[in-house]
Amino acid sequence: MSTPVGSGNTNANQTVRPPGEMFTLENPVFCCYLFWATVLVVKMLLMSLLTAIQRFRYKIFPNQEDLFFKNLEVQFNDPHVERVRRAHRNDMENILPYFIMSLIYISTNPSVGVACNLFRVASVARIIHTLVYAVYPVPQPSRILAFGTMLLITFYMAAVVALRTLSFI
Amino acid sequence: MSTPVGSGNTNANQTVRPPGEMFTLENPVFCCYLFWATVLVVKMLLMSLLTAIQRFRYKIFPNQEDLFFKNLEVQFNDPHVERVRRAHRNDMENILPYFIMSLIYISTNPSVGVACNLFRVASVARIIHTLVYAVYPVPQPSRILAFGTMLLITFYMAAVVALRTLSFI
Amino acid sequence: MSTPVGSGNTNANQTVRPPGEMFTLENPVFCCYLFWATVLVVKMLLMSLLTAIQRFRYKIFPNQEDLFFKNLEVQFNDPHVERVRRAHRNDMENILPYFIMSLIYISTNPSVGVACNLFRVASVARIIHTLVYAVYPVPQPSRILAFGTMLLITFYMAAVVALRTLSFI
Numbered sequence: 278m279s280t281p282v283g284s285g286n287t288n289a290n291q292t293v294r295p296p297g298e299m300f301t302l303e304n305p306v307f308c309c310y311l312f313w314a315t316v317l318v319v320k321m322l323l324m325s326l327l328t329a330i331q332r333f334r335y336k337i338f339p340n341q342e343d344l345f346f347k348n349l350e351v352q353f354n355d356p357h358v359e360r361v362r363r364a365h366r367n368d369m370e371n372i373l374p375y376f377i378m379s380l381i382y383i384s385t386n387p388s389v390g391v392a393c394n395l396f397r398v399a400s401v402a403r404i405i406h407t408l409v410y411a412v413y414p415v416p417q418p419s420r421i422l423a424f425g426t427m428l429l430i431t432f433y434m435a436a437v438v439a440l441r442t443l444s445f446i
Numbered sequence: 447m448s449t450p451v452g453s454g455n456t457n458a459n460q461t462v463r464p465p466g467e468m469f470t471l472e473n474p475v476f477c478c479y480l481f482w483a484t485v486l487v488v489k490m491l492l493m494s495l496l497t498a499i500q501r502f503r504y505k506i507f508p509n510q511e512d513l514f515f516k517n518l519e520v521q522f523n524d525p526h527v528e529r530v531r532r533a534h535r536n537d538m539e540n541i542l543p544y545f546i547m548s549l550i551y552i553s554t555n556p557s558v559g560v561a562c563n564l565f566r567v568a569s570v571a572r573i574i575h576t577l578v579y580a581v582y583p584v585p586q587p588s589r590i591l592a593f594g595t596m597l598l599i600t601f602y603m604a605a606v607v608a609l610r611t612l613s614f615i
Numbered sequence: 616m617s618t619p620v621g622s623g624n625t626n627a628n629q630t631v632r633p634p635g636e637m638f639t640l641e642n643p644v645f646c647c648y649l650f651w652a653t654v655l656v657v658k659m660l661l662m663s664l665l666t667a668i669q670r671f672r673y674k675i676f677p678n679q680e681d682l683f684f685k686n687l688e689v690q691f692n693d694p695h696v697e698r699v700r701r702a703h704r705n706d707m708e709n710i711l712p713y714f715i716m717s718l719i720y721i722s723t724n725p726s727v728g729v730a731c732n733l734f735r736v737a738s739v740a741r742i743i744h745t746l747v748y749a750v751y752p753v754p755q756p757s758r759i760l761a762f763g764t765m766l767l768i769t770f771y772m773a774a775v776v777a778l779r780t781l782s783f784i
Contacts, residue, residue, distance in 0.1 A: 296470035301634035302722060305783065311719050312780040315773045318712045322766060325708055339701060342754050353692075354522075363508060369538055369707055370494055374487045376715045377545045381480050384471060393783070416511050428491060435484045442481040445474065445562070465639035523691075532677060538707055539663055543656045546714045550649050553640060585680050597660060604653045611650040614643065614731070 299384050306383055309393040313400040314379070317372050320404060324365040327411060331358045364411035371424070372403060375431050382434040385441050395430050402426035468553050475552050478562040482569040483548070486541050489573060493534040496580060500527045533580035540593070541572060544600050551603040554610050564599050571595035637722050644721055647731040651738040652717070655710050658742060662703040665749060669696045702749035709762070710741060713769050720772040723779050733768050740764035 300307055331337070337355040338344055344351070379396060406423035409415040469476055500506070506524040507513055513520070548565060575592035578584040638645055669675070675693040676682055682689070717734060744761035747753040 295635070296472050297464070297466035297635035300469055300638060300722060302779070303634055307722070308780045309783040311722065311776050312783045314715060314719060315777045315780070318716045318769065319773050321712050322709070322769060325766070340698070340752070342752055342758070345755075360509070365708065369711070370534065371491070373538070373542050373711050373715075374490050377483060377542075377549075378487045380715075381483060384469060384476070384480065410509075414509070414511055417514070420511070428494070431487065431491060435488050438480050439484045441471070442477045442484070445478040445481045465641050466633070466635035469638055529678070539703065540660070542707070542711050543659050543714075546652060546711075546718075547656045550652060553638060553645070553649065579678075583678070583680055586683075589680070597663070600656065600660060604657050607649050608653045610640070611646045611653070614647040614650045 294386060296386075299386065304383070305389050306387060306392045309396050310379060310383060313396040314376060317376070317400055317403060320407060321365070321368050321372060324361065324368060324407070324411070328358065328361045328365065331355075331361050360414070361411045364407055367410070367424070368403070368407070371427055371431075375399065375427055378431050378434050378438070382438055385437055387437070395434070399427040399430040463555060465555075468555065473552070474558050475556060475561045478558075478565050479548060479552060482565040483545060486545070486569055486572060489576060490534070490537050490541060493530065493537060493576070493580070497527065497530045497534065500524075500530050529583070530580045533576060536579070536593070537572070537576070540596055540600075544568065544596055547600050547603050547607075551607055554606055556606065564603070568596040568599040632724060634724075637724065642721070643727050644725060644730045647727075647734050648717060648721060651734040652714060655714070655738055655741060658745060659703070659706050659710060662699065662706060662745070662749070666696065666699045666703065669693075669699050698752070699749045702745055705748070705762070706741070706745070709765055709769075713737065713765055716769050716772050716776070720776055723775055725775070733772070737765040737768040 294304060298304060302308055302311075332343075333345075335355055335357055336346055336349060337352045337358050338349065339351055339353060341351060379399075383392070402423045406420060406427075409419045409423060463473060467473060471477055471480075501512075502514075504524055504526055505515055505518060506521045506527050507518065508520055508522060510520060548568075552561070571592045575589060575596075578588045578592060632642060636642060640646055640649075670681075671683075673693055673695055674684055674687060675690045675696050676687065677689055677691060679689060717737075721730070740761045744758060744765075747757045747761060
């Protein structure tokens with residue numbers, strides 16, 4: 278969020294780039310996507326480890342072969358484990374479509390400033406979503422706002438791409 | 447589904463395209479992918495909103511901090527909410543792998559007519575799947591047919607890609 | 616896993632490739648990705664069919680319109696069906712982020728030997744994961760090892776990409 282972006286410098290940011298070079302390290306928009314997509318991939322994978330931590334802390338295991346302690350039975354529906362699992366599922370529902378949407382949005386050659394800031398805001402919003410949902414539950418509407426931020430950004434990118442490719446319906 | 451495609455015009459549709467230009471707006475196959483992938487991303491994200499609508503309509507919330515009304519308790523297993531969630535999960539199981547499969551299928555330079563119609567049919571089939579599963583439940587085999595259509599198309603693309611790259615096993 | 620890779624031949628494997636040609640069939644790393652991503656897509660989609668097989672074998676259906684046999688009621692929480700569904704969900708949690716991570720990792724022009732072997736090991740590990748989780752349950756730590764293999768490979772790729780694009784934060 279460090280680059281100041283106004284409507285005035287959109288043209289300055291917009292480089293005439295050969296179409297074959299969109300998905301290369303020469304393109305700053307693609308590099309910014311690479312960095313923040315990587316952050317979100319790591320964040321999502323850490324949810325698996327957070328689930329595992331909760332499972333060991335509360336000794337809640339869903340499979341017979343996972344009962345690492347004596348006198349345990351398989352258990353489901355523990356609220357601490359299920360909360361992390363709901364947050365993880367919400368990540369899959371929102372971040373995975375965002376990965377595809379933002380990747381193909383790059384092909385429309387968006388302004389560097391606009392695109393990079395969208396990637397930054399969307400990614401930070403999802404990190405906040407995880408913190409207020411799975412790590413330390415916070416009263417609403419904090420989670421709804423974090424959820425809505427990436428959702429709106431994805432819808433914006435969808436509008437841009439759909440308008441550019443509408444004739445291929 | 448407007449372009450008539452016969453086996454005869456495959457060669458006419460097949461353009462000799464430089465390999466670096468597959469994932470650019472110069473390639474009509476990629477443009478068609480962009481449009482229909484965008485439609486499916488939006489469709490998937492609307493499932494979250496449909497779930498939210500059902501949660502508010504039947505006042506079923508899974509987290510303590512979501513109890514927006516008085517005298518409510520967290521509740522799971524409401525059939526109306528769970529139906530939408532199953533449809534959403536089915537979307538993730540099928541559409542997300544399809545996004546990757548159809549994207550990499552483009553790199554094999556398929557015939558414009560064949561590829562575009564596959565994208566169109568698969569996308570419309572999944573929209574029908576959502577309608578008959580989550581919006582207005584309809585007797586089988588409507589859902590199985592809608593589900594099977596994208597599944598078979600993804601398997602077809604997988605066969606094309608795997609045969610082209612078999613030597614890289 | 617057939618190509619012998621040592622630290623010595625990294626330079627020999629590393630071709631000076633024009634940046635616009637990373638995601639083309641000219642690039643052996645991309646071809647190897649295509650093949651193994653296709654294998655994993657097919658593996659994931661087969662989980663849906665495995666779930667369906669278990670549902671018909673144990674006559675467990677979650678929707679009113681799926682009750683293909685007389686005198687059945689909708690049922691959830693059958694251990695055989697839920698085991699396959701947990702394995703399928705674990706696939707989505709791990710393989711789908713891996714698809715994006717390994718795809719963008721290719722843009723950093725990695726050594727052919729290293730990248731191809733990472734794709735091979737990660738894919739075979741997830742096939743083993745499915746076998747020991749959903750097809751024939753095997754005592755731990757077999758599943759943890761199979762799970763950890765792709766997880767570590769994804770983290771490695773994330774580190775490579777993040778370090779290359781750190782200035783775009």
